[in-house]
Amino acid sequence: MKMVKEMNKEKIIHIAVVVAGIDEEYQNNIISGINKYVNEHNINVSCFASYGGSLSDTYENSNIELSYFAAHGGMLKSRRFDMGEYSIYDLINFNAFDGTILMTNTICDSEIKENIIRRVAESGIPAVVFDCHDYPHLYNISIDNSSAMTDVIKHIIEVHKAKVINFISGPLSNPEATDRYHAFLNVMKESNLPVDEKRIFFGEFRSQDGRQAIEEFLQSGLSMPDAFICANDAMALTAISALEKAGYKVPDDVLVTGFDNTYNARNFCPVLTSVDRPLTEMGYKSVEIIMEILNGGSPEKSINLVSSPVFAESCGCKTEDNGDFINYKKRTYKRIENINLGTSILNRLTAGLAETEEINEAMDVLSSFVEELGCDKFSLCLTENWQDTIVSDVSTIETEKNYSVYMTAPLIWEKGKRHSCGYFPSRNMFPEPVKKGGNVNYFLPLHFRERCLGYYIITNSDFPVYSLLCHSLTLNLSNSLENIRKLIHLNKAMDELNRLYVIDPMCNIYNRNGFINLADIKFRECAEKKQKVMLTFIDMDGLKFINDNYGHNEGDFAIQRLAGVIQDSCIDGICARFGGDEFIVFTSDAVEGDDDAFKRRFTSKIEGMNNIIKKPYTLSASVGSVIAYAGDGATLYSIIKQADEKMYEVKKQRKNSRMASGK
Numbered sequence: 001m002k003m004v005k006e007m008n009k010e011k012i013i014h015i016a017v018v019v020a021g022i023d024e025e026y027q028n029n030i031i032s033g034i035n036k037y038v039n040e041h042n043i044n045v046s047c048f049a050s051y052g053g054s055l056s057d058t059y060e061n062s063n064i065e066l067s068y069f070a071a072h073g074g075m076l077k078s079r080r081f082d083m084g085e086y087s088i089y090d091l092i093n094f095n096a097f098d099g100t101i102l103m104t105n106t107i108c109d110s111e112i113k114e115n116i117i118r119r120v121a122e123s124g125i126p127a128v129v130f131d132c133h134d135y136p137h138l139y140n141i142s143i144d145n146s147s148a149m150t151d152v153i154k155h156i157i158e159v160h161k162a163k164v165i166n167f168i169s170g171p172l173s174n175p176e177a178t179d180r181y182h183a184f185l186n187v188m189k190e191s192n193l194p195v196d197e198k199r200i201f202f203g204e205f206r207s208q209d210g211r212q213a214i215e216e217f218l219q220s221g222l223s224m225p226d227a228f229i230c231a232n233d234a235m236a237l238t239a240i241s242a243l244e245k246a247g248y249k250v251p252d253d254v255l256v257t258g259f260d261n262t263y264n265a266r267n268f269c270p271v272l273t274s275v276d277r278p279l280t281e282m283g284y285k286s287v288e289i290i291m292e293i294l295n296g297g298s299p300e301k302s303i304n305l306v307s308s309p310v311f312a313e314s315c316g317c318k319t320e321d322n323g324d325f326i327n328y329k330k331r332t333y334k335r336i337e338n339i340n341l342g343t344s345i346l347n348r349l350t351a352g353l354a355e356t357e358e359i360n361e362a363m364d365v366l367s368s369f370v371e372e373l374g375c376d377k378f379s380l381c382l383t384e385n386w387q388d389t390i391v392s393d394v395s396t397i398e399t400e401k402n403y404s405v406y407m408t409a410p411l412i413w414e415k416g417k418r419h420s421c422g423y424f425p426s427r428n429m430f431p432e433p434v435k436k437g438g439n440v441n442y443f444l445p446l447h448f449r450e451r452c453l454g455y456y457i458i459t460n461s462d463f464p465v466y467s468l469l470c471h472s473l474t475l476n477l478s479n480s481l482e483n484i485r486k487l488i489h490l491n492k493a494m495d496e497l498n499r500l501y502v503i504d505p506m507c508n509i510y511n512r513n514g515f516i517n518l519a520d521i522k523f524r525e526c527a528e529k530k531q532k533v534m535l536t537f538i539d540m541d542g543l544k545f546i547n548d549n550y551g552h553n554e555g556d557f558a559i560q561r562l563a564g565v566i567q568d569s570c571i572d573g574i575c576a577r578f579g580g581d582e583f584i585v586f587t588s589d590a591v592e593g594d595d596d597a598f599k600r601r602f603t604s605k606i607e608g609m610n611n612i613i614k615k616p617y618t619l620s621a622s623v624g625s626v627i628a629y630a631g632d633g634a635t636l637y638s639i640i641k642q643a644d645e646k647m648y649e650v651k652k653q654r655k656n657s658r659m660a661s662g663k
Helices: 002-010 025-040 066-071 080-091 109-122 146-156 175-190 207-218 235-247 279-293 326-354 357-373 394-399 471-503 512-528 543-550 550-571 594-613 636-661
Strands: 014-020 044-050 099-102 127-130 140-143 166-171 200-202 228-232 255-257 275-276 303-306 307-308 379-382 404-413 419-424 438-446 452-460 530-539 573-579 582-588 621-629
Touching: 014 025, 025 044, 025 279, 025 438, 044 080, 066 394, 066 594, 080 235, 080 438, 080 452, 099 279, 127 279, 140 279, 146 166, 146 175, 146 228, 146 255, 146 275, 146 307, 166 207, 200 207, 207 228, 207 235, 228 235, 228 471, 228 550, 235 255, 255 471, 279 303, 307 573, 326 357, 326 471, 357 471, 419 573, 438 471, 452 471, 471 512, 512 530, 512 573, 512 594, 512 636, 530 550, 530 594, 530 636, 543 550, 550 573, 550 582, 550 594, 594 621, 621 636
Parallel strands: 014 044, 014 099, 044 438, 099 127, 127 140, 140 303, 166 200, 166 228, 228 255
Antiparallel strands: 275 307, 379 404, 379 452, 404 419, 438 452, 530 582, 530 621, 573 582
16 A cells, blocks of 8 residues: 555546446445545546436347347337437546546447447556456456356245246346346256246346336236346346236245345345345455556456345245344435435426526526535536537437537536636546546536537536436436527527528618618607608619620629619618619618718719629619608608609609610
8 A cells, every 4th residue: 555655646546437327226336335445545536427228118239139129029229319328438538547447337338338448458558347258458357147146046946936937137238147147048947947038028237127027028918927037136126116016916926036135125125135246345346456557566357256145035035134224214214315305406407497598597507506416516518519500310320429629618616616618628528637636526428319418527426326316417407408509599590580581682781671671660760850861762774684685694793783882882871672673772860962972972883883893784773862851741651652753763864865865
């Protein structure tokens, strides 16, 4: 230990933990052991956690034939949600850590696991895995799965005379699940008992799998078995609840066994027959191995810890009183209290976020609740492009890059004080440098379906592991961000639609609708102030000649140039394309002489335009203006009509003048 202490003085040791389903008791126990070691030795640990597979009904297991999978009533679930969850693993910059602990046995997706293992190998840092002999270059801590499972199944067959047995398995992509499944097959074969594939259910080691396995079995029409052997306690406990809900008593009508001997299993009613495994010791030992390597030691590549069967009430065996009832009551009350507190936080946060329309508003609401999570620091980090509109193609989900090169942190809450970070490299993971040891950080993904929005970091809080509501909080934050993103683009779309409704797309000035709406408002204001207005009507000369001789594209060009001249000639007025080759200008608070001034500006600018474009035709237009008081019987439309009539008088005079001159 002396060498460890000397190392810590020189450098802060930082270890990464990769895990899925952080709210399950198996993961909790291992993480508890990890945290115990790092707290004792002032080490930093960053736990990158996902809930991949937690919302699915059935796991898409690549080791099972699809026809077999379909025969069991399963459906291949969409991977879109899971890929969003697994995005958190893409964030990990393994080169920034001194070592890593890989709970890849909790990740059901084999491709994701292989990608993580490959990246760890490329980084060269020491890594520890659990119950996995597939990667000899990694350090492995195993707890015997086969012999203990064998003992449990033999006990059910030999002591309790079970003949028909159902098996609720974990995913076969998981080495532990494979060992336990093969132990079941071997014992059944040795006992000359048939294995009916219809009596086997493949889940993900999640608690809801036990319930689903029972529900599917009850719908199958098969007779009730003598026993349900479950590959872990989480599935076994929900299986018992589902059986009792259906009217079957355990162990009177059917036996049930689990695996892990978790706290909940030991205190369940009936107490669960299970396999005791030193999970907390496993977590503690994993950090110990990494520290031994960093201190120059050479620990064994593979360590085996002992497991042992625990026969209890759920298989019909008598359970001795363990004298833990008082502690159980205290822990149960604390758990209920935490759930009530978490539910209150979540409900109030949900209501607050529902009212937000902008990211700053959402951060204001979130920051007011962070302190109740009991953390030292909370950082919400978003991808640089989280607001972008992206149309997802399911076929390319797994090839999209999840995190932008730079991230932004609109909310950093630390011990009651709030600030933000504009941009930071995603390879840093943390928006601010880590300056001291002894911190436990939980990185949790924010996403909508497969689309990665970012992540948040909770530092020094047990909320992610003790609260079943942490996942709900994560979903809530993700949905709120997605709603804000959609609202931003909806508002942009509405603005664009409004613009298209009032703007002429070819000339980029107001169209008739835009002109009438805006000019009517200005006209009413002038009427209230007893002011004069000027309406100027402009009609292009010779458009038909240009179209017939040079084409309609050239005609459009001429209209656009004329629109530019009119816009440049309009001072503090509203100009618009009224239709075709007709334009109109509205000027409020007009005085006598404004009409002549406008005509002079227009004449000068159109001459300048002709000199610039140097076309074989000449841009020209007829202009008619009317100045009149707004109101007093005069309406906007009546004055427009007068200006239109005056323009046609000018046009007629110019035409007669050209005919007289022979032009």
